[in-house]
Amino acid sequence: MEKVILSGDEAVARGAYEGGCTVAAAYPGTPSTEILEDVVKYKDNIYCEWSCNEKTAAELVSGASIGGARALVTMKHVGMNVATDPIFTMGYAGVNGGMVIVSADDPGCHSSQNEQDNRLYAPHAKLGMLEPSDSQECKDFTVAAFELSERFDVPMLIRMTTRICHAKSIVELGERNEVGVRKYERNTGKFALLPAVARRRHVAREEMLKKMEEYSNDCPFNTVETHEGNTVGIITSGVSYQHAKEVFGETADFLKLGLTYPLPHKLMKEFAEKYETLYVIEENDPYLEKEVKALGFTNAIGKEKLPICDELNAQIVREALTDAAKPELYQGFEVPGRAPALCAGCPHRGFFFALSKRLDKVVPVGDIGCYALGSAAPLNGFDYSICMGAGISSLIGLAKALELQGDKRKALGMVGDSTFFHSGLTSLINAVSSQANIVACILDNSITAMTGHQDNPGTAKNLMGEPTPIVDIVSLVKATGIDDDHIAIVDPIDLKTVEEALDKAIASDGVYVLITKRPCVMIKEVARANAGKHCRINTEKCKNCKMCMKIACPAISLKDGRPVIDESSCTQCGLCMEMCHFGAIEKVGA
Amino acid sequence: MVKSIVLVGVGGQGTILVSKILTAGLLKLGYDVKMSEIHGMSQRGGSVTTMIKYGDKVYAPNIGIGEADMIVSFEKIEAVRALPYLKKGGIIVTDDREIHPMSVLTGAAEYPHDALDKLGETVENLTVLKANEIAEELGNVRVSNVVLLGSLVKKMGLDQEGIDWKELVGNMVPAKAKEINLLAFERGYAL
Numbered sequence: 001m002e003k004v005i006l007s008g009d010e011a012v013a014r015g016a017y018e019g020g021c022t023v024a025a026a027y028p029g030t031p032s033t034e035i036l037e038d039v040v041k042y043k044d045n046i047y048c049e050w051s052c053n054e055k056t057a058a059e060l061v062s063g064a065s066i067g068g069a070r071a072l073v074t075m076k077h078v079g080m081n082v083a084t085d086p087i088f089t090m091g092y093a094g095v096n097g098g099m100v101i102v103s104a105d106d107p108g109c110h111s112s113q114n115e116q117d118n119r120l121y122a123p124h125a126k127l128g129m130l131e132p133s134d135s136q137e138c139k140d141f142t143v144a145a146f147e148l149s150e151r152f153d154v155p156m157l158i159r160m161t162t163r164i165c166h167a168k169s170i171v172e173l174g175e176r177n178e179v180g181v182r183k184y185e186r187n188t189g190k191f192a193l194l195p196a197v198a199r200r201r202h203v204a205r206e207e208m209l210k211k212m213e214e215y216s217n218d219c220p221f222n223t224v225e226t227h228e229g230n231t232v233g234i235i236t237s238g239v240s241y242q243h244a245k246e247v248f249g250e251t252a253d254f255l256k257l258g259l260t261y262p263l264p265h266k267l268m269k270e271f272a273e274k275y276e277t278l279y280v281i282e283e284n285d286p287y288l289e290k291e292v293k294a295l296g297f298t299n300a301i302g303k304e305k306l307p308i309c310d311e312l313n314a315q316i317v318r319e320a321l322t323d324a325a326k327p328e329l330y331q332g333f334e335v336p337g338r339a340p341a342l343c344a345g346c347p348h349r350g351f352f353f354a355l356s357k358r359l360d361k362v363v364p365v366g367d368i369g370c371y372a373l374g375s376a377a378p379l380n381g382f383d384y385s386i387c388m389g390a391g392i393s394s395l396i397g398l399a400k401a402l403e404l405q406g407d408k409r410k411a412l413g414m415v416g417d418s419t420f421f422h423s424g425l426t427s428l429i430n431a432v433s434s435q436a437n438i439v440a441c442i443l444d445n446s447i448t449a450m451t452g453h454q455d456n457p458g459t460a461k462n463l464m465g466e467p468t469p470i471v472d473i474v475s476l477v478k479a480t481g482i483d484d485d486h487i488a489i490v491d492p493i494d495l496k497t498v499e500e501a502l503d504k505a506i507a508s509d510g511v512y513v514l515i516t517k518r519p520c521v522m523i524k525e526v527a528r529a530n531a532g533k534h535c536r537i538n539t540e541k542c543k544n545c546k547m548c549m550k551i552a553c554p555a556i557s558l559k560d561g562r563p564v565i566d567e568s569s570c571t572q573c574g575l576c577m578e579m580c581h582f583g584a585i586e587k588v589g590a
Numbered sequence: 591m592v593k594s595i596v597l598v599g600v601g602g603q604g605t606i607l608v609s610k611i612l613t614a615g616l617l618k619l620g621y622d623v624k625m626s627e628i629h630g631m632s633q634r635g636g637s638v639t640t641m642i643k644y645g646d647k648v649y650a651p652n653i654g655i656g657e658a659d660m661i662v663s664f665e666k667i668e669a670v671r672a673l674p675y676l677k678k679g680g681i682i683v684t685d686d687r688e689i690h691p692m693s694v695l696t697g698a699a700e701y702p703h704d705a706l707d708k709l710g711e712t713v714e715n716l717t718v719l720k721a722n723e724i725a726e727e728l729g730n731v732r733v734s735n736v737v738l739l740g741s742l743v744k745k746m747g748l749d750q751e752g753i754d755w756k757e758l759v760g761n762m763v764p765a766k767a768k769e770i771n772l773l774a775f776e777r778g779y780a781l
Contacts, residue, residue: 005617005625110628134624134651167626167651168613239651246649315654327656330712332673336699338600338691340636378696549696554635557695568731 006171008164011135012102013038014171015142016072017045020179021100023064024048025057027422028451029076030111031165032104036074036463037452043464045176050454050463053388053422054083058101062086065099065155066191068182070146074102077118078387082423084125087155091126092201093191094153094208097182098146101127102158104165107283108311113368113387115309117285119159122261126205127157128212129261130221131238135169141221141258143177152212154205159260161283163239163311213262221258222267227251233275235268235288235300239312244281246314247322252279263291272297279321283312342373344555345530345571347445347518350492352379353551353575354499355412361506362439363398365413367391367424370450370520371443378552382414389423391415395438396431403437410506412439417473418448418456425476431511432480439505439512443492444473445520453523477513492516495578521571533589534570535577537563541584548576548585592645594653598672599664600689601635604735608662609640611739611762616644618753626651635692637668662742664721664735665689666705673712681715683745685738687722717745724777733774736763740778749779 006014012035016024024046026036039048051057054075064071075083080103087101103121106112122129130145132138138160145156189197216222232252236244241256248254255271257263272278272292280289280302289302305320306312318324342349352374355364359380366372366382367390374381386394391413399411415424420442431438448454455462457471477487486508488501498516505512519526537548544562555570556563565576567588577585595612599605606627613625621644628639641653655674663669663684676682686706693699702708710716719741725734736759742748743755756772763771 005613005623162628163626163651166628167624168610169624169648169651170617170622242649242651311652313652313654313657314650315657318654328678329656330673330676330678332670332712333708335667335670335702335705336691336693338635338637338668338671339693340601341692343635376692377698552692552696554692554695557690558697 002173003170004173005168006135006139007034007166007168008132008135008138008160009034009104009166010038011138011171012074012142012158012160013041014173015139016100017042018139018174018176019098019143019146020070020177021046021072021146022069022097022181023061023071024073025051025060026074027051027054027057027079028448028454029079029104030451031106031162032074032076032079032102032160033451033454034165035102039072040463048463050448050456052457054079055085058083058086061099062090065090065095065097066093067096067184069097070179071097072100072102074104076112077103077105077116078112078114080118080121082388084121087127088125089193090155092198092205093193094201094205095149095155096184098149099155100142100145100149100158101155102160105159105161105284107161110162113385115284117283117287118157119260119287120285122157122159126154126209127261128152128154128259129157129159130258131159131260132164132258133238133241133256134164135167135171137258138164139171143174144221152208152215154208154212157261159238161239161311209262213265216259216262216264217266219259219264222264223256223258224267224271225254225256227253231275232277232279233271234279234281235271235292236281237288238283240281240283243312243314243317244279247318257288260288263288265291265295268292269295272300277301281306281312281317284308339376340373341376341552341554342370343521344553344566344569345521345573346370347492347516347520347573348374348443349379349551349553350495350498350575351441351443351516352381354495354502356380357499358502358506360409362410362412363402365391365395365398365411367413367415367419369416369419370445371414371416372450378550388419389415389427391419392424392440393427393430395440396434396436399436399438410437410439412441412506414441414443416449417442417444417446417458420473421457421471428477428511428513429480432482436511437509439508439514441514441516442473442477444515444517447520447523449520449522453520473515477515482511482513486510486512487515488513489515489517492518493573493575495575521573530571533572533587534567535565535572535574535585536567536588537565538584538586541582543582543584545581547579547581551575551579592643592648593660594658595642595660595662596653596658596672596675597640597642597662597664598668599638599735600668601638603638603664603689604732605638605664606640607762608735608739609642611758612742613642614762615743615748615753615755615758616642618758619748619750621645622648624648624651637671639672660746662738664738667702670705670709673709676713679714681717682709682713683717683719683738683742685721685734686718687734719781721778725774728770728773728777730767730770733767733771736771736774737778740775741781742778744779744781
């Protein structure tokens with residue numbers, strides 16, 4: 001068969017295709033996003049969509065599985081926190097069509113608010129778990145996951161990490177296994193999880209997990225590699241296997257675990273008892289190590305020497321576990337940092353600049369999305385951010401706490417359009433019901449931007465490119481009972497209007513909703529419309545007051561002490577023109 | 591024998607595209623290859639890092655400090671930032687392009703224009719290219735990444751029989767920008 005180079009994400013998508021998957025859903029989140037972006041290549045065989053959030057995606061896929069379809073749901077690690085309600089129940093109920101859940105963890109927090117280790121969800125939710133260690137395994141394990149899910153009547157969790165998701169390696173492709181859809185038959189004794197059913201299903205699940213552990217002891221996913229004369233044994237899984245293999249090669253024996261729940265206790269014992277020196281090499285939490293030690297092998301060395309925090313690489317493993325000399329390094333020198341920033345022309349910039357002038361009147365609260373980039377100096381857009389939706393709901397408690405200490409500042413939070421659909425709507429309903437005294441800002445840029453421009457219920461088409469009805473944010477806000485006097489809809493680049501709206505919002509009582517509406521400049525159609533348009537500073541009119549630089553636009557820099565506009569990145573949003581008191585900034589191009 | 595290359599630049603410079611073309615070429619040359627990329631927030635003007643390892647058999651996809659045989663940088667200070675990855679005696683190839691980060695734009699920090707002079711005093715093998723100037727001459731600064739690629743292919747001795755790099759470049763860049771990218775590759779290769 002053909003050999004190609006694929007990322008782990010692309011390989012999972014291919015595995016879904018080859019494994020006979022017919023339904024797939026996800027909410028985008030780095031490093032998982034590319035899976036569904038690739039599944040759409042197979043849309044003739046697989047229905048796929050960006051769901052509102054990870055929970056609705058997991059529920060959609062649970063329904064598909066109960067209905068008899070092989071179904072896939074993917075998410076980033078923190079997304080799984082949102083999705084676990086249905087997932088835990090499906091852990092008891094089991095499946096009809098194979099159900100596969102992908103969690104893409106982010107050791108090292110490359111683009112996340114934490115580095116939680118989602119392997120711990122497998123025993124907690126009683127799911128089977130596979131951990132691929134390269135792209136070939138991503139594809140093969142995904143195909144196998146559908147079969148194992150049906151064979152053991154359990155949802156299968158595929159746990160990936162950033163270096164598996166975003167690393168490309170060689171994959172041999174296979175054919176699609178066209179299994180069709182299993183017939184749906186009413187089975188309340190299995191799927192209607194009322195207490196009496198749940199108690200029985202719990203018993204059935206525990207029995208099935210025992211059978212699955214027997215399988216785990218003797219399956220192609222858990223393998224032993226030995227070489228004559230080795231005295232060191234290593235137990236490892238996922239990308240950590242690759243790091244360990246790079247360091248130890250054939251000088252140590254390996255127990256490489258691919259099916260990591262239920263763990264193969266018999267196999268682990270048989271392996272561990274052969275070695276005086278036993279290493280457990282894994283990223284983040286000591287998931288395998290605790291099991292190894294619980295089996296009585298307290299000589300095993302893991303987190304005593306390897307870090308719990310941050311991702312691993314071969315060099316860290318080498319330094320921790322071998323006598324190899326530390327590499328000699330070049331002594332570098334300090335250079336200015338390069339944190340990501342709001343793009344040139346970003347509609348959020350106007351909102352944040354207006355807000356930055358009112359920071360004495362509000363306690364600003366952020367959320368998850370591009371607007372997180374407004375938190376840096378000089379815009380200093382918010383004090384804290386927690387998770388999706390908390391940009392509205394946490395305001396309710398914050399406002400109470402501020403009131404209790406006589407702090408007159410207003411709790412003001414922000415969510416994006418996609419975040420509003422994800423979980424902001426329930427947060428807003430909660431705020432109305434709580435009669436909270438807050439300002440909820442919805443920064444609508446008509447796209448799920450941070451993860452690379454995915455569609456959401458506010459856009460006119462879906463992942464498969466089909467036209468869809470637009471769910472109107474303003475109507476939703478009004479439907480919560482907020483009157484017209486407590487809603488403002490503004491163009492965030494129109495500074496004067498934004499400032500007036502903010503002042504009115506801050507002075508109002510009750511729940512005030514401020515909606516900024518302007519599409520992201522990186523949306524293809526918007527970028528095309530802006531092509532050739534830019535601004536230019538008329539040096540004769542410019543007084544070099546540098547007011548235009550206060551908006552922190554990456555297109556404006558100082559050259560020989562005077563501001564200049566980079567014509568290739570400027571989108572002619574015009575925000576800097578509003579800043580200039582001397583009319584020195586002019587529009588150039590169509 | 592496994593070779594490790596760290597490629598660094600700024601979001602939007604085409605670091606990942608060059609890494610993809612290089613990876614495709616190495617695969618064609620019969621090597622085992624792994625390429626690891628860190629992006630996500632980086633498309634918003636942050637630093638971008640990709641790592642390529644190739645050889646008979648590659649295990650770990652990412653590269654630790656002091657492990658890289660080569661650093662390829664698309665921007666001056668990114669070369670300096672990536673320095674801890676470089677093995678003693680390793681090679682740095684960098685464009686002399688300056689892209690000012692937000693801290694410099696707002697005046698909070700000063701851009702070290704002499705960064706490459708200082709880097710040259712630190713490492714033994716530094717090659718500074720004017721890829722961005724060549725790209726500007728060709729009419730689009732955005733193809734400076736492919737100028738750099740052309741130079742790399744020659745420098746790394748990857749211009750072997752059985753591979754047509756220009757065909758690879760042509761297939762992997764946007765169709766409407768094919769011609770200028772091929773010119774960029776040629777100019778880089780001729781450096």
